[in-house]
Amino acid sequence: MAFKEKKLLQNTGWLLALQAINIVLPFVTVPYVTRVFGAERYGVFSIALNWITYFQLVVEFGFNLSATKKVVEVKDGEELNDLVSAVVIARLGLVAACFVVVIILGITSAATGDQLSCMLALFSMLVGIALQLNWLFQGLQDMKVITIATAAARGLSVILIFLLINNPGQLMLYSFLYSITFLASGVITHVFAWKRYGIKMGFASIKQILGEMRDGMPIFLSSAAGKIIGNVGVTVLGGCQPSAVVGSYAAILKVPQMASLMFTPVGQALYPRVNEERMKSRRSAARLVAKFGIPVVVLFAAGLFGMAILRNPVVEILYGKEYLVCADTLIPLAIWVLLGIVNNFLGVQLLIPFGYQSLYSLLMIVDSVLSLVLNVWLGHAWGAMGVASAIAISEAVLTVALFLALLSVVRQSSAVSYSSHAHKAQHMRKDR
Secondary structure (H helix, E strand, C coil), rough: CCCCHHHHHHHHHHHHHHHHHHHHHHHHHHHHHHHHHHHHHHHHHHHHHHHHHHHHHHHHCCCCHHHHHHHHHCCCCCHHHHHHHHHHHHHHHHHHHHHHHHHHHHCCCCHHHHHHHHHHCCCCHHHHHHHHHHHHHCCCCCHHHHHHHHHHHHHHHHHHHHHHHHHHHHHHHHHHHHHHHHHHHHHHHHHHHHHCCCCCCCCHHHHHHHHHHHHHHHHEEEEHHHHHHHHHHHHHHHHCCCCCHHHHHHHHHHHHHHHHHHHHHHHHHHHHHHHHHHHHCCHHHHHHHHHHHHHHHHHHHHHHHHHHHHHHHHHHHHCHHHHHHHHHHHHHHHHHHHHHHHHHHHHHHHCCCCCCCCHHHHHHHHHHHHHHHHHHHHHHHHHHHHHHHHHHHHHHHHHHHHHHHHHHHHHHHHHHHHHHHHHHHHHHHHHH
């Protein structure tokens, strides 16, 4: 096996482990806390977390891909320091902007009582995300130490939740324990970046910061659109259904989301390698994507099919009989996750490295608008099953659009290649 492919597999393994820690360890507490708080109280927490998730999209701002790509290209240590400083300062600025929005929500009574308290307790999660340098270590293809450190932080959070949370009145404490590990992880990544690579935070010019935000904007729009598609259902249900239904759907949504997030490290590890292959040729990059993409899609398809078939026992074991009212939503949600994985290979792994970021962003934005319309329409008509079906339908539409866009790109490349060869042949005949 080639050295680069071996390194790709090793990095994928550590990224999978990191994602498993980020998702599975907090998920371990979900069956416990859903029983402690009940569907209604857990619904309050879910709506607050849903707001924070929207803010998380803003804070991440596409840097997980745009900055990672630059890490691959940058060779000079000073330039890497400047990149880290610009990205972190930009993210902290976005955190401040999000806090202003939270204050406005409180003043206008859009968020009140326990919901607003949970949002404020969860806010340290955004600060931690701003500080995290996982994108740096991803670009350096060195995730081992970060994975181990994150495991320690997450494990501590799980232990504290089981020890301290034991009655429905502790919703704010649970929110704080849920979010504090993000802050701890963020600080840890800076320590390791300094120890292993000598990278330190410094000042960054306004020009540098705006430059990084400009580069991250297309990916931010596309990734934000994709994540909004998954979370808008909870928002819609919050406006038209009782808190118990919102809590049931939000809890069940975590099962397919965990499957989706388990795929994330595969895409993250593959992305830098695809960009390296793209420097050689598009065909080389496409072969790499096909080589890893086909078995991954088959594997996830088998797991998601099993989840849909066993939906009732899965929900009852994880959450209890109180949540079975929304168990059937796992069928369209499984379809949504599988198509999302396919769309990652078509869009993030192929269209973006091929230089079509703007096209990919446009398709994602249009699809998010379609998803929003379908969520509002079907959510009001059929409740939880309506919003679950809405995101599956919109994801299917995106799959078709991405496939047609990629087909068009391939045809254009073939036409240009044919024209170039014909032009060279004509010159050779003239020379003779």
